[in-house]
Amino acid sequence: MDLENLQDAALNLSKADRLRLLQGLILSLDSPSPEELRTEWLDEAERRMRQLDSGAVKAIPGEDVLERARALVR
Structure with a gap:
């Protein structure tokens, strides 16, 4: 057509x-195309890994995050 x-x-x-x-x-x-999304997510994951490795940010245990999220929706 x-x-x-x-x-x-x-x-x-x-x-x-x-x-x-x-x-x-x-x-x-x-x-974005699937390839653009994949590239953006990989870039973001690498950026966050560098922040953790450098000590610029501190990791929060998953259970703590879930506990805080549950408290917010109560």
């Missing part, structure tokens, strides 16, 4: 369906 036919088909959708289509298209432009 070429672009013109696709546009014609989209314009024949209900207003609600056109809105859903538009939202999906816009989100697809803003979303």
Whole structure:
């Protein structure tokens, strides 16, 4: 299907369906690719590891984090 036919088909959708289509298209432009996400997460993990190794930040045991989170939702 070429672009013109696709546009014609989209314009024949209900207003609600056109809105859903538009939202999906816009989100697809803003979303990073799986490879970009993987690279960003690896970069973040390495940054955090360097902070821990240098002593710039202190690790908090997971159980302490969970306890604090549970206290916040009570």
